[in-house]
Amino acid sequence: MTNKRTGRPPKYTETQVIEGIEIVERNGEVPTGDTVKKAMCDDLGVAGGINAQSLDKEVQRLVEEREQQRLALLISALPSETLNAVKKIGSLVESAVLGHIGEQHEKLRALAGRKLTEQNVDLGNQREQIRSLLSRLDRKDADIEQLEQDNHKPKEQLGLATTEIRALKERIAELEHEEDFRTRMLAMMKETLGENAFPTARNR
Numbered sequence: 001m002t003n004k005r006t007g008r009p010p011k012y013t014e015t016q017v018i019e020g021i022e023i024v025e026r027n028g029e030v031p032t033g034d035t036v037k038k039a040m041c042d043d044l045g046v047a048g049g050i051n052a053q054s055l056d057k058e059v060q061r062l063v064e065e066r067e068q069q070r071l072a073l074l075i076s077a078l079p080s081e082t083l084n085a086v087k088k089i090g091s092l093v094e095s096a097v098l099g100h101i102g103e104q105h106e107k108l109r110a111l112a113g114r115k116l117t118e119q120n121v122d123l124g125n126q127r128e129q130i131r132s133l134l135s136r137l138d139r140k141d142a143d144i145e146q147l148e149q150d151n152h153k154p155k156e157q158l159g160l161a162t163t164e165i166r167a168l169k170e171r172i173a174e175l176e177h178e179e180d181f182r183t184r185m186l187a188m189m190k191e192t193l194g195e196n197a198f199p200t201a202r203n204r
Contacts, residue, residue, distance in 0.1 A: 010054070012046050017058055019044060046129050 020036040023043055029035050033056025040046040075083075 011050055012040060012055075014058075014062070016040055016044050016046055017055070018062060021059060021062060031063055032056055033059060 015042070017036060020040040020043075021031045023039040024031045024035045029040075033052035033054075037050050037052050037055055040050070079120050155200055
């Protein structure tokens with residue numbers, strides 16, 4: 001066989017496979033691993049135990065090679081005029097196909113360019129909208145900050161006034177407590193020492 005095999009060597013030769021293919025085709029069957037194996041064992045005396053899956057790959061390879069050889073012989077039998085005409089036709093077909101593909105490619109490039117331009121315009125509009133929104137947001141933040149500052153002033157003044165009022169109330173309470181203490185102390189002293197110990201302003 002032309003291909004190198006790995007592992008255990010096969011129990012058949014390439015010539016036997018080719019003969020098995022011919023037997024199968026003469027019987028009107030399609031050459032496969034199973035049909036060729038049966039023909040080789042029944043008609044060529046090849047021992048059993050053949051791997052039909054591996055044999056099928058070999059059968060397909062040989063069938064393809066045989067078809068390529070058949071076509072090569074047919075082509076070689078053609079007159080030179082026919083070969084030249086076919087080459088010319090092939091060249092014309094190739095040019096037509098390549099030209100068509102080139103036109104389609106150019107259309108796709110133009111379409112892609114328009115799409116890219118449209119996307120750039122859309123992107124520019126989106127960026128402008130974003131800048132406008134950010135500007136409005138900045139103005140809103142400034143307005144809010146100003147309002148907070150304006151509201152903070154009376155709050156600060158109210159806080160200061162409240163603190164002053166609380167301090168005054170505490171001072172008043174302290175003074176009232178001191179006055180009450182003096183009054184009670186004076187009453188106790190009068191009671192203990194008598195009225196004469198504390199002359200009034202009239203007796204002074």
